[in-house]
Amino acid sequence: MIPKKYISDLRVYEPGKPIEEVARELGFDDIAEIVKVASNENELGPSPLAAEAMREAIPEMHRYPDGGAFYLKQKLAEKLSVDPENLLFGCGSNELIVFLCHVFMEQGKNLIMGAEAFAVYFLANALYGGETIRVPMPEHVHDLDAMLAAITPETRLVCICNPNNPTGTMLPPEAIDAFIEQLPDHVVAVFDEAYFEVMPDAMKPDVLKHIRAGKKNIIVLRTFSKAYGLAGLRIGYAVAHPELINLLNKVRQPFNVNLMAQSAALAALDDVTHMVETREMVFQGLEFFQAELPKLGIETVPSGANFILVKTGNGREIFEELQKRKVIVRPMDPYGLPDYIRITIGTPEQNQLMLDALKSVMADKS
Numbered sequence: 001m002i003p004k005k006y007i008s009d010l011r012v013y014e015p016g017k018p019i020e021e022v023a024r025e026l027g028f029d030d031i032a033e034i035v036k037v038a039s040n041e042n043e044l045g046p047s048p049l050a051a052e053a054m055r056e057a058i059p060e061m062h063r064y065p066d067g068g069a070f071y072l073k074q075k076l077a078e079k080l081s082v083d084p085e086n087l088l089f090g091c092g093s094n095e096l097i098v099f100l101c102h103v104f105m106e107q108g109k110n111l112i113m114g115a116e117a118f119a120v121y122f123l124a125n126a127l128y129g130g131e132t133i134r135v136p137m138p139e140h141v142h143d144l145d146a147m148l149a150a151i152t153p154e155t156r157l158v159c160i161c162n163p164n165n166p167t168g169t170m171l172p173p174e175a176i177d178a179f180i181e182q183l184p185d186h187v188v189a190v191f192d193e194a195y196f197e198v199m200p201d202a203m204k205p206d207v208l209k210h211i212r213a214g215k216k217n218i219i220v221l222r223t224f225s226k227a228y229g230l231a232g233l234r235i236g237y238a239v240a241h242p243e244l245i246n247l248l249n250k251v252r253q254p255f256n257v258n259l260m261a262q263s264a265a266l267a268a269l270d271d272v273t274h275m276v277e278t279r280e281m282v283f284q285g286l287e288f289f290q291a292e293l294p295k296l297g298i299e300t301v302p303s304g305a306n307f308i309l310v311k312t313g314n315g316r317e318i319f320e321e322l323q324k325r326k327v328i329v330r331p332m333d334p335y336g337l338p339d340y341i342r343i344t345i346g347t348p349e350q351n352q353l354m355l356d357a358l359k360s361v362m363a364d365k366s
């Protein structure tokens with residue numbers, strides 16, 4: 001066999017391990033005792049309305065889903081004040097990133113991203129042989145001027161993750177508007193807003209207003225995986241001008257979003273209570289860590305998402321020590337941040353267990 005060289009050169013991406021696997025490896029019997037705060041999941045669980053909708057959908061599972069996601073598009077369009085033609089659903093918003101690279105990237109073309117931003121942009125780009133330009137992030141924040149300056153005639157995509165995973169940092173809404181004004185026509189700007197729902201209101205960007213006004217070369221990505229608590233179902237969406245949506249539709253498999261996911265997402269959009277509780281849990285948890293960690297001499301990075309980047313020193317070792325204490329976080333060496341770990345905000349009880357475990361690790365080290 002003769003694979004494409006740029007494919008055979010790739011390494012297989014390692015996601016956070018499922019809780020069961022960690023339990024097996026470390027010999028823990030009761031997975032209920034493990035605190036997994038590694039993947040920015042919603043520790044409140046799925047919306048109860050979504051759970052009920054899933055149960056109701058079971059008898060329909062012999063059917064293919066609606067490939068056009070008609071009802072979901074209608075409902076979401078209304079909620080976002082856009083047209084259904086502005087929307088496209090993906091098997092997670094990760095799939096939409098792959099669609100964007102499928103449409104725009106190839107050898108000789110480049111994608112621009114922040115040096116400490118979400119790895120999937122690079123990984124999806126590599127699938128199509130594109131080059132990735134990584135722009136440094138002073139104070140862990142995207143430098144929009146430097147990203148504009150990095151654009152070449154071969155640039156096709158610029159990815160802006162706001163709030164950024166894994167740093168949690170946000171951009172001022174005015175800076176985003178100014179960036180969009182200066183964006184050259186040959187480049188598509190991708191605004192990944194995976195954590196939009198848990199952002200402080202004053203920091204929420206309004207990229208959708210530019211799309212409503214007819215701007216063609218920008219796209220917003222959101223997901224049901226984080227605040228909505230439906231990561232296991234794999235559903236996310238894109239908002240863009242219909243011309244761009246149509247391009248992405250050309251590379252989409254007809255039934256990319258399953259019926260269970262569509263049913264649950266439709267119900268989750270109505271669950272205002274679950275969203276309010278989720279936001280409260282996140283705000284409370286961020287405050288807790290921002291108050292408690294500095295007392296241990298540990299720096300935190302200001303976050304607008306449901307996780308926090310924490311400078312423990314030797315993040316890989318801290319990750320391993322925490323794991324022995326039944327707490328799973330994410331070491332940040334793959335992001336070029338070897339001194340950091342990323343902690344997902346959990347319930348108050350989980351946050352306390354997390355803090356206690358970290359205290360125990362620090363005590364044993366000193």
Ligand SMILES: *Cc1c(COP(=O)(O)O)cnc(C)c1O
Pocket residue numbers: 040091092093094095118161164165192194222223224225226231234235236
């Ligand atoms: C979690 C995440 C996503 C997408 O997740 P899906 O589960 O594929 O919807 C996209 N972007 C960022 C920055 C994320 O953190």
